[in-house]
Amino acid sequence: MSEVVAAPASFRHALQQYYDRRLLFIFILGCSSGFPWVLISSGMSGWLKDANLSRAAIGYFGSVTAVYALNFLWAPLVDRVRWPVLYPRLGQRRSWVLTMQTLIVLLTLAIAFTNPALSLIWISLLAFLIGLFAATMDVAIDGYRIDIIGQEPAKLPAAAAMGVAGWWTGYSLPGYFAFHYADLIGWPKVYLGLAIMLALLAGITLLIKEPTTNRDLLQQKAAERYQQSLQHPVMLWLLVTVIEPFAEFFRRNGLKLSLSLIVFILIFKLGEAFLGRMSIQFYREVGFSNEQIAEYSKLIGWGATMVFTLLGSLLNVRFGVIKGLMLGGITMAGSNLMFAWIAQVGPDENLLLWTILLDNFTTAFSIVAFVAFLTSFTGVAFSASQYALLASIGNFARTSMASFGGALVDKLDGNWTLFFLITSLMVIPALLLLLLIVRMLKQRQQEQSAE
Secondary structure (H helix, E strand, O other), X not given: OHHHHOOOOOHHHHHHOOOOOHHHHHHHHHHHHHHHHXXXXXXXXXXXXXXXXXHHHHHHHHHHHHHHHOHHHOHHHHHHOOOOOHHHHHOHHHHHHHHHHHHHHHHHHHHHOOOXXXXXXXXXXXXXXXXXXXXXXXXXXXXXXXXXXXOOHHHHHHHHHHHHHHHHHHHHHHHHHHHHHHHHHOHHHHHHHHHHHHHHHHHHHOOOOOOOOOHHHHHHHHHHHHHOOOOOHHHXXXXXXHHHHHHHHHHHHOHHHHHHHHHHHHXXXXXXXXXXXXXXXXXXXXXXXXXXXXXXXXXXXXXXXXHXXXXXXXXXXXXXXXXXXXXXXXXXXXXXXXXXXXXXHOOOHHHHHHHHHHHHHHHHHHHHHHHXXXXXXXXXXXXXXXXXXXXXXXXXXXXXXXXXXXXXXXXXXOOHHHHHHHHHHOOHHHHHHHHHHHHHHHHHHHHHHHO
Protein backbone atom coordinates (compact mmCIF):
# COMPACT_ATOMS: atom_id res chain seq x y z
CA MET A 1 0.00 0.00 0.00
CA SER A 2 2.89 2.34 0.62
CA GLU A 3 3.50 2.74 -3.11
CA VAL A 4 0.39 4.88 -3.51
CA VAL A 5 1.89 7.55 -1.29
CA ALA A 6 5.49 7.06 -2.43
CA ALA A 7 7.77 9.87 -3.53
CA PRO A 8 7.51 11.02 -7.19
CA ALA A 9 9.75 9.39 -9.80
CA SER A 10 11.43 10.85 -12.88
CA PHE A 11 9.94 10.74 -16.39
CA ARG A 12 12.89 8.60 -17.52
CA HIS A 13 12.10 6.07 -14.82
CA ALA A 14 8.43 6.14 -15.88
CA LEU A 15 9.32 5.45 -19.53
CA GLN A 16 11.56 2.54 -18.58
CA GLN A 17 8.56 0.69 -17.17
CA TYR A 18 7.24 0.13 -20.71
CA TYR A 19 10.21 -1.97 -21.83
CA ASP A 20 8.45 -5.12 -20.75
CA ARG A 21 6.81 -7.73 -23.03
CA ARG A 22 4.32 -8.62 -20.28
CA LEU A 23 2.58 -5.31 -20.89
CA LEU A 24 1.69 -6.48 -24.41
CA PHE A 25 -0.06 -9.53 -22.94
CA ILE A 26 -2.00 -7.26 -20.59
CA PHE A 27 -3.03 -5.06 -23.54
CA ILE A 28 -4.30 -8.04 -25.55
CA LEU A 29 -6.43 -9.34 -22.72
CA GLY A 30 -7.65 -5.81 -22.05
CA CYS A 31 -9.13 -5.82 -25.57
CA SER A 32 -11.23 -8.87 -24.65
CA SER A 33 -12.32 -7.16 -21.44
CA GLY A 34 -13.70 -4.09 -23.22
CA PHE A 35 -15.37 -5.93 -26.10
CA PRO A 36 -18.54 -7.12 -24.28
CA TRP A 37 -19.48 -3.54 -23.41
CA VAL A 38 -20.12 -2.92 -27.11
CA LEU A 39 -22.39 -5.95 -27.20
CA ILE A 40 -24.55 -5.12 -24.18
CA SER A 41 -24.00 -1.39 -23.64
CA SER A 42 -23.23 1.13 -26.40
CA GLY A 43 -24.08 -1.09 -29.38
CA MET A 44 -27.23 -2.40 -27.76
CA SER A 45 -28.26 1.15 -26.76
CA GLY A 46 -27.98 2.22 -30.40
CA TRP A 47 -29.99 -0.80 -31.57
CA LEU A 48 -32.71 -0.22 -28.97
CA LYS A 49 -32.87 3.48 -29.88
CA ASP A 50 -33.33 2.58 -33.54
CA ALA A 51 -36.03 0.13 -32.43
CA ASN A 52 -37.85 3.14 -30.85
CA LEU A 53 -37.66 2.04 -27.21
CA SER A 54 -38.10 4.71 -24.53
CA ARG A 55 -35.28 6.44 -22.61
CA ALA A 56 -36.28 4.69 -19.41
CA ALA A 57 -36.38 1.28 -21.12
CA ILE A 58 -32.89 1.79 -22.57
CA GLY A 59 -31.59 2.96 -19.20
CA TYR A 60 -33.13 0.02 -17.34
CA PHE A 61 -31.91 -2.43 -20.00
CA GLY A 62 -28.41 -1.45 -18.97
CA SER A 63 -29.05 -3.06 -15.61
CA VAL A 64 -28.15 -6.42 -17.21
CA THR A 65 -24.57 -5.34 -16.61
CA ALA A 66 -25.23 -5.37 -12.85
CA VAL A 67 -23.50 -8.76 -12.76
CA TYR A 68 -20.22 -6.86 -13.00
CA ALA A 69 -21.02 -5.54 -9.53
CA LEU A 70 -21.57 -9.06 -8.21
CA ASN A 71 -18.69 -11.00 -9.75
CA PHE A 72 -16.76 -10.89 -6.47
CA LEU A 73 -19.27 -13.48 -5.18
CA TRP A 74 -17.93 -16.16 -7.51
CA ALA A 75 -14.48 -14.65 -8.10
CA PRO A 76 -12.90 -17.10 -5.60
CA LEU A 77 -13.78 -19.91 -8.00
CA VAL A 78 -11.59 -18.26 -10.64
CA ASP A 79 -8.70 -18.36 -8.18
CA ARG A 80 -9.25 -22.00 -7.17
CA VAL A 81 -11.24 -24.08 -9.70
CA ARG A 82 -9.28 -25.70 -12.52
CA TRP A 83 -10.93 -26.50 -15.85
CA PRO A 84 -10.39 -30.10 -16.97
CA VAL A 85 -8.36 -30.49 -20.18
CA LEU A 86 -7.74 -26.73 -20.53
CA TYR A 87 -5.88 -26.13 -17.25
CA PRO A 88 -2.92 -28.46 -17.99
CA ARG A 89 -2.47 -26.82 -21.40
CA LEU A 90 -3.24 -23.17 -20.70
CA GLY A 91 -2.93 -22.64 -16.96
CA GLN A 92 -5.37 -21.12 -14.46
CA ARG A 93 -5.89 -17.65 -15.93
CA ARG A 94 -5.93 -18.36 -19.67
CA SER A 95 -8.19 -21.41 -19.35
CA TRP A 96 -10.84 -19.28 -17.64
CA VAL A 97 -10.46 -16.44 -20.17
CA LEU A 98 -10.76 -18.74 -23.20
CA THR A 99 -13.81 -20.55 -21.81
CA MET A 100 -15.65 -17.28 -21.20
CA GLN A 101 -14.67 -15.89 -24.61
CA THR A 102 -16.11 -18.95 -26.33
CA LEU A 103 -19.42 -18.69 -24.49
CA ILE A 104 -19.72 -14.97 -25.30
CA VAL A 105 -19.13 -15.65 -29.01
CA LEU A 106 -21.98 -18.17 -29.06
CA LEU A 107 -24.35 -15.76 -27.27
CA THR A 108 -23.45 -12.93 -29.65
CA LEU A 109 -24.39 -15.15 -32.57
CA ALA A 110 -27.73 -15.79 -30.88
CA ILE A 111 -28.36 -12.03 -30.48
CA ALA A 112 -27.64 -11.52 -34.18
CA PHE A 113 -30.75 -13.58 -34.97
CA THR A 114 -33.01 -11.76 -32.48
CA ASN A 115 -35.27 -8.72 -32.99
CA PRO A 116 -35.30 -6.59 -29.81
CA ALA A 117 -38.52 -4.82 -30.80
CA LEU A 118 -40.35 -8.17 -30.85
CA SER A 119 -38.53 -10.14 -28.14
CA LEU A 120 -37.05 -7.73 -25.59
CA ILE A 121 -37.17 -10.33 -22.81
CA TRP A 122 -35.22 -12.90 -24.85
CA ILE A 123 -32.55 -10.41 -25.95
CA SER A 124 -32.33 -9.16 -22.35
CA LEU A 125 -31.64 -12.74 -21.22
CA LEU A 126 -28.93 -13.17 -23.84
CA ALA A 127 -27.38 -9.85 -22.85
CA PHE A 128 -27.51 -10.82 -19.18
CA LEU A 129 -25.65 -14.07 -19.92
CA ILE A 130 -23.02 -12.17 -21.90
CA GLY A 131 -22.63 -9.84 -18.93
CA LEU A 132 -22.34 -12.82 -16.57
CA PHE A 133 -19.60 -14.52 -18.58
CA ALA A 134 -17.85 -11.23 -19.36
CA ALA A 135 -17.81 -10.29 -15.67
CA THR A 136 -16.28 -13.69 -14.90
CA MET A 137 -13.74 -13.21 -17.68
CA ASP A 138 -12.80 -9.85 -16.17
CA VAL A 139 -11.96 -11.56 -12.87
CA ALA A 140 -9.53 -13.87 -14.68
CA ILE A 141 -8.04 -11.01 -16.73
CA ASP A 142 -7.52 -8.78 -13.70
CA GLY A 143 -5.96 -11.73 -11.85
CA TYR A 144 -3.69 -12.30 -14.86
CA ARG A 145 -2.54 -8.66 -14.84
CA ILE A 146 -1.76 -8.72 -11.13
CA ASP A 147 -0.08 -12.15 -11.29
CA ILE A 148 2.17 -11.45 -14.27
CA ILE A 149 3.39 -8.09 -12.93
CA GLY A 150 3.75 -9.43 -9.40
CA GLN A 151 4.72 -7.19 -6.51
CA GLU A 152 6.41 -4.49 -8.60
CA PRO A 153 4.95 -1.13 -7.46
CA ALA A 154 6.81 0.87 -10.10
CA LYS A 155 5.04 -1.05 -12.86
CA LEU A 156 1.51 -0.72 -11.49
CA PRO A 157 0.60 2.45 -13.45
CA ALA A 158 2.16 1.06 -16.65
CA ALA A 159 0.29 -2.24 -16.26
CA ALA A 160 -2.92 -0.35 -15.49
CA ALA A 161 -2.37 1.86 -18.55
CA MET A 162 -1.92 -1.09 -20.89
CA GLY A 163 -4.99 -2.78 -19.45
CA VAL A 164 -7.00 0.42 -19.90
CA ALA A 165 -5.63 0.99 -23.41
CA GLY A 166 -6.59 -2.57 -24.29
CA TRP A 167 -10.05 -2.13 -22.77
CA TRP A 168 -10.73 0.99 -24.82
CA THR A 169 -9.36 -0.65 -27.97
CA GLY A 170 -11.71 -3.59 -27.45
CA TYR A 171 -14.57 -1.18 -26.78
CA SER A 172 -13.94 1.63 -29.29
CA LEU A 173 -12.81 -0.10 -32.50
CA PRO A 174 -15.65 -2.69 -32.53
CA GLY A 175 -17.93 0.18 -31.47
CA TYR A 176 -16.74 2.20 -34.47
CA PHE A 177 -17.51 -0.76 -36.73
CA ALA A 178 -20.95 -1.18 -35.15
CA PHE A 179 -22.12 2.42 -35.51
CA HIS A 180 -20.39 3.06 -38.84
CA TYR A 181 -22.14 0.15 -40.54
CA ALA A 182 -25.39 -0.03 -38.54
CA ASP A 183 -27.32 2.08 -41.04
CA LEU A 184 -25.74 0.30 -44.03
CA ILE A 185 -26.06 -3.38 -43.15
CA GLY A 186 -28.35 -3.37 -40.11
CA TRP A 187 -27.70 -4.32 -36.50
CA PRO A 188 -28.10 -8.13 -36.93
CA LYS A 189 -25.21 -8.30 -39.43
CA VAL A 190 -23.20 -5.94 -37.23
CA TYR A 191 -23.49 -8.46 -34.39
CA LEU A 192 -22.40 -11.28 -36.68
CA GLY A 193 -19.27 -9.27 -37.46
CA LEU A 194 -18.69 -8.61 -33.75
CA ALA A 195 -18.90 -12.34 -33.03
CA ILE A 196 -16.17 -13.02 -35.63
CA MET A 197 -13.94 -10.33 -34.11
CA LEU A 198 -14.25 -11.80 -30.62
CA ALA A 199 -13.49 -15.28 -31.97
CA LEU A 200 -10.22 -13.89 -33.35
CA LEU A 201 -9.39 -12.42 -29.93
CA ALA A 202 -10.03 -15.82 -28.38
CA GLY A 203 -7.49 -17.31 -30.78
CA ILE A 204 -4.88 -14.76 -29.70
CA THR A 205 -5.42 -15.79 -26.06
CA LEU A 206 -3.76 -19.08 -26.95
CA LEU A 207 -0.54 -17.26 -27.87
CA ILE A 208 0.12 -15.21 -24.75
CA LYS A 209 2.18 -16.37 -21.78
CA GLU A 210 0.62 -17.71 -18.57
CA PRO A 211 2.02 -16.01 -15.42
CA THR A 212 4.09 -17.99 -12.92
CA THR A 213 3.27 -17.35 -9.25
CA ASN A 214 3.49 -18.97 -5.82
CA ARG A 215 -0.29 -18.67 -5.47
CA ASP A 216 -0.78 -22.40 -4.85
CA LEU A 217 1.75 -22.40 -2.01
CA LEU A 218 0.15 -19.37 -0.34
CA GLN A 219 -3.31 -20.89 -0.66
CA GLN A 220 -2.01 -24.11 0.90
CA LYS A 221 -0.62 -22.16 3.84
CA ALA A 222 -3.99 -20.49 4.25
CA ALA A 223 -5.66 -23.92 4.32
CA GLU A 224 -3.20 -25.16 6.95
CA ARG A 225 -4.24 -22.34 9.28
CA TYR A 226 -7.80 -23.62 9.26
CA GLN A 227 -7.03 -27.35 9.42
CA GLN A 228 -6.56 -27.30 13.19
CA SER A 229 -10.18 -26.25 13.78
CA LEU A 230 -11.86 -27.68 10.68
CA GLN A 231 -11.19 -31.23 9.51
CA HIS A 232 -13.93 -31.75 6.92
CA PRO A 233 -12.21 -31.44 3.48
CA VAL A 234 -15.21 -29.96 1.63
CA MET A 235 -15.89 -27.34 4.30
CA LEU A 236 -12.17 -26.55 4.48
CA TRP A 237 -12.04 -26.01 0.70
CA LEU A 238 -15.10 -23.76 0.80
CA LEU A 239 -13.71 -21.75 3.69
CA VAL A 240 -10.36 -21.12 2.01
CA THR A 241 -11.97 -20.48 -1.38
CA VAL A 242 -14.87 -18.24 -0.43
CA ILE A 243 -14.15 -16.65 2.96
CA GLU A 244 -10.37 -16.37 3.27
CA PRO A 245 -9.79 -13.97 0.31
CA PHE A 246 -12.03 -11.33 1.85
CA ALA A 247 -11.01 -12.05 5.45
CA GLU A 248 -7.34 -11.65 4.48
CA PHE A 249 -8.10 -8.34 2.76
CA PHE A 250 -9.73 -6.85 5.89
CA ARG A 251 -7.00 -8.26 8.19
CA ARG A 252 -4.21 -6.76 6.11
CA ASN A 253 -5.78 -3.32 5.56
CA GLY A 254 -7.73 -2.89 8.79
CA LEU A 255 -11.46 -2.33 9.14
CA LYS A 256 -11.51 1.49 9.03
CA LEU A 257 -9.27 1.80 5.97
CA SER A 258 -11.08 -1.06 4.20
CA LEU A 259 -14.52 0.48 4.69
CA SER A 260 -13.31 3.94 3.67
CA LEU A 261 -11.76 2.45 0.56
CA ILE A 262 -14.99 0.64 -0.33
CA VAL A 263 -17.09 3.82 -0.04
CA PHE A 264 -14.56 5.78 -2.13
CA ILE A 265 -14.62 3.18 -4.89
CA LEU A 266 -18.42 3.21 -4.87
CA ILE A 267 -18.79 6.95 -5.45
CA PHE A 268 -15.63 8.05 -7.29
CA LYS A 269 -16.82 7.35 -10.85
CA LEU A 270 -20.56 7.66 -10.25
CA GLY A 271 -21.00 10.85 -12.28
CA GLU A 272 -19.00 9.43 -15.17
CA ALA A 273 -21.13 6.28 -15.03
CA PHE A 274 -24.37 8.25 -15.32
CA LEU A 275 -22.94 10.12 -18.31
CA GLY A 276 -21.63 6.99 -20.00
CA ARG A 277 -24.91 5.13 -19.66
CA MET A 278 -26.92 7.87 -21.40
CA SER A 279 -24.31 9.25 -23.82
CA ILE A 280 -25.54 7.39 -26.92
CA GLN A 281 -29.13 8.37 -26.17
CA PHE A 282 -27.98 12.00 -25.71
CA TYR A 283 -26.03 12.05 -28.98
CA ARG A 284 -29.03 10.78 -30.91
CA GLU A 285 -31.54 13.13 -29.26
CA VAL A 286 -29.37 16.20 -29.73
CA GLY A 287 -29.12 15.41 -33.45
CA PHE A 288 -25.93 13.42 -34.17
CA SER A 289 -26.14 10.48 -36.59
CA ASN A 290 -24.88 6.92 -36.07
CA GLU A 291 -22.00 7.67 -38.46
CA GLN A 292 -21.00 10.80 -36.52
CA ILE A 293 -21.08 8.80 -33.29
CA ALA A 294 -18.83 6.22 -34.95
CA GLU A 295 -16.34 8.83 -36.17
CA TYR A 296 -16.11 11.00 -33.07
CA SER A 297 -17.12 8.94 -30.05
CA LYS A 298 -15.57 5.67 -31.19
CA LEU A 299 -12.70 6.22 -33.66
CA ILE A 300 -11.37 9.62 -32.57
CA GLY A 301 -12.23 8.78 -28.97
CA TRP A 302 -10.18 5.59 -29.23
CA GLY A 303 -7.13 7.39 -30.61
CA ALA A 304 -7.36 10.04 -27.92
CA THR A 305 -7.70 7.38 -25.24
CA MET A 306 -4.57 5.57 -26.43
CA VAL A 307 -2.49 8.74 -26.25
CA PHE A 308 -3.96 9.99 -22.98
CA THR A 309 -3.75 6.59 -21.29
CA LEU A 310 -0.01 6.37 -21.91
CA LEU A 311 0.44 10.02 -20.91
CA GLY A 312 -1.68 9.43 -17.84
CA SER A 313 0.45 6.50 -16.73
CA LEU A 314 3.64 8.54 -17.11
CA LEU A 315 2.18 11.36 -15.06
CA ASN A 316 0.92 8.92 -12.45
CA VAL A 317 4.41 7.42 -12.09
CA ARG A 318 5.99 10.87 -12.09
CA PHE A 319 3.69 12.57 -9.59
CA GLY A 320 2.01 9.65 -7.81
CA VAL A 321 -1.29 7.82 -7.97
CA ILE A 322 -3.01 9.98 -5.36
CA LYS A 323 -2.42 13.19 -7.31
CA GLY A 324 -3.58 11.34 -10.40
CA LEU A 325 -6.86 10.46 -8.70
CA MET A 326 -7.38 14.04 -7.52
CA LEU A 327 -6.67 15.56 -10.93
CA GLY A 328 -8.70 12.88 -12.68
CA GLY A 329 -11.72 13.52 -10.45
CA ILE A 330 -11.63 17.27 -11.01
CA THR A 331 -11.25 17.00 -14.78
CA MET A 332 -14.02 14.37 -14.93
CA ALA A 333 -16.40 16.98 -13.55
CA GLY A 334 -15.14 19.46 -16.14
CA SER A 335 -15.74 17.09 -19.05
CA ASN A 336 -19.34 16.56 -17.93
CA LEU A 337 -19.84 20.32 -18.19
CA MET A 338 -18.76 20.13 -21.84
CA PHE A 339 -21.69 17.81 -22.51
CA ALA A 340 -23.96 20.38 -20.87
CA TRP A 341 -22.60 22.92 -23.36
CA ILE A 342 -23.50 20.63 -26.29
CA ALA A 343 -27.00 20.30 -24.86
CA GLN A 344 -27.31 24.09 -25.14
CA VAL A 345 -25.67 24.53 -28.55
CA GLY A 346 -26.92 21.45 -30.43
CA PRO A 347 -25.13 19.06 -32.84
CA ASP A 348 -21.96 21.11 -33.38
CA GLU A 349 -19.22 18.77 -34.66
CA ASN A 350 -16.32 21.02 -33.57
CA LEU A 351 -17.68 21.22 -30.04
CA LEU A 352 -18.27 17.46 -30.06
CA LEU A 353 -14.63 16.92 -31.07
CA TRP A 354 -13.24 18.97 -28.16
CA THR A 355 -15.72 17.37 -25.77
CA ILE A 356 -14.66 13.87 -26.85
CA LEU A 357 -10.98 14.78 -26.48
CA LEU A 358 -11.44 16.20 -22.99
CA ASP A 359 -13.72 13.36 -21.91
CA ASN A 360 -11.28 10.70 -23.10
CA PHE A 361 -8.36 12.49 -21.47
CA THR A 362 -10.08 12.63 -18.10
CA THR A 363 -11.43 9.08 -18.36
CA ALA A 364 -8.07 7.60 -19.35
CA PHE A 365 -6.10 9.61 -16.81
CA SER A 366 -8.38 8.84 -13.88
CA ILE A 367 -8.89 5.16 -14.64
CA VAL A 368 -5.13 4.48 -14.83
CA ALA A 369 -4.74 5.95 -11.37
CA PHE A 370 -7.88 4.16 -10.19
CA VAL A 371 -6.76 0.70 -11.37
CA ALA A 372 -3.23 1.16 -9.96
CA PHE A 373 -4.76 2.35 -6.69
CA LEU A 374 -7.01 -0.73 -6.38
CA THR A 375 -4.25 -3.14 -7.40
CA SER A 376 -1.99 -1.86 -4.60
CA PHE A 377 -4.48 -3.17 -2.01
CA THR A 378 -4.57 -6.78 -3.29
CA GLY A 379 -2.58 -9.76 -2.04
CA VAL A 380 -0.81 -12.48 -4.05
CA ALA A 381 -2.68 -15.54 -2.82
CA PHE A 382 -6.14 -14.33 -3.84
CA SER A 383 -5.37 -11.56 -6.33
CA ALA A 384 -8.37 -12.18 -8.60
CA SER A 385 -10.84 -12.45 -5.72
CA GLN A 386 -9.66 -9.34 -3.92
CA TYR A 387 -9.40 -7.17 -7.02
CA ALA A 388 -12.86 -8.40 -8.06
CA LEU A 389 -14.22 -7.31 -4.69
CA LEU A 390 -12.86 -3.80 -5.15
CA ALA A 391 -13.67 -3.48 -8.84
CA SER A 392 -17.19 -4.84 -8.40
CA ILE A 393 -17.97 -2.02 -5.98
CA GLY A 394 -17.05 0.50 -8.65
CA ASN A 395 -19.00 -1.51 -11.21
CA PHE A 396 -22.05 -1.31 -8.96
CA ALA A 397 -22.06 2.45 -9.46
CA ARG A 398 -21.31 2.11 -13.17
CA THR A 399 -24.03 -0.47 -13.80
CA SER A 400 -26.75 -0.70 -11.17
CA MET A 401 -26.91 2.86 -9.83
CA ALA A 402 -26.33 4.45 -13.23
CA SER A 403 -29.23 2.46 -14.72
CA PHE A 404 -31.47 5.18 -13.30
CA GLY A 405 -29.88 7.73 -15.66
CA GLY A 406 -32.73 7.55 -18.16
CA ALA A 407 -35.33 7.96 -15.42
CA LEU A 408 -33.40 10.97 -14.07
CA VAL A 409 -33.47 12.66 -17.50
CA ASP A 410 -37.22 11.99 -17.69
CA LYS A 411 -37.65 13.42 -14.17
CA LEU A 412 -35.86 16.55 -15.38
CA ASP A 413 -38.27 16.74 -18.36
CA GLY A 414 -35.48 15.98 -20.80
CA ASN A 415 -33.26 18.79 -19.50
CA TRP A 416 -29.89 17.36 -20.51
CA THR A 417 -28.04 20.49 -19.38
CA LEU A 418 -29.21 20.09 -15.78
CA PHE A 419 -28.53 16.34 -15.96
CA PHE A 420 -24.87 16.91 -16.83
CA LEU A 421 -24.52 19.63 -14.21
CA ILE A 422 -25.74 17.17 -11.57
CA THR A 423 -23.33 14.45 -12.73
CA SER A 424 -20.39 16.88 -12.57
CA LEU A 425 -21.02 17.47 -8.85
CA MET A 426 -21.14 13.78 -7.95
CA VAL A 427 -17.33 13.50 -7.62
CA ILE A 428 -16.93 16.04 -4.79
CA PRO A 429 -17.70 13.65 -1.86
CA ALA A 430 -15.27 11.09 -3.30
CA LEU A 431 -12.39 13.59 -3.45
CA LEU A 432 -12.97 14.61 0.17
CA LEU A 433 -12.95 10.95 1.21
CA LEU A 434 -9.73 10.38 -0.75
CA LEU A 435 -7.99 13.00 1.40
CA LEU A 436 -9.07 11.05 4.50
CA ILE A 437 -7.74 7.79 3.03
CA VAL A 438 -4.39 9.44 2.27
CA ARG A 439 -4.16 10.60 5.88
CA MET A 440 -4.79 7.05 7.13
CA LEU A 441 -2.18 5.61 4.74
CA LYS A 442 0.46 8.11 5.86
CA GLN A 443 -0.34 7.43 9.49
CA ARG A 444 0.07 3.69 8.89
CA GLN A 445 3.39 4.33 7.13
CA GLN A 446 4.65 6.30 10.10
CA GLU A 447 3.58 3.58 12.53
CA GLN A 448 5.34 0.89 10.48
CA SER A 449 8.52 3.02 10.26
CA ALA A 450 8.53 3.51 14.03
CA GLU A 451 8.36 -0.25 14.72
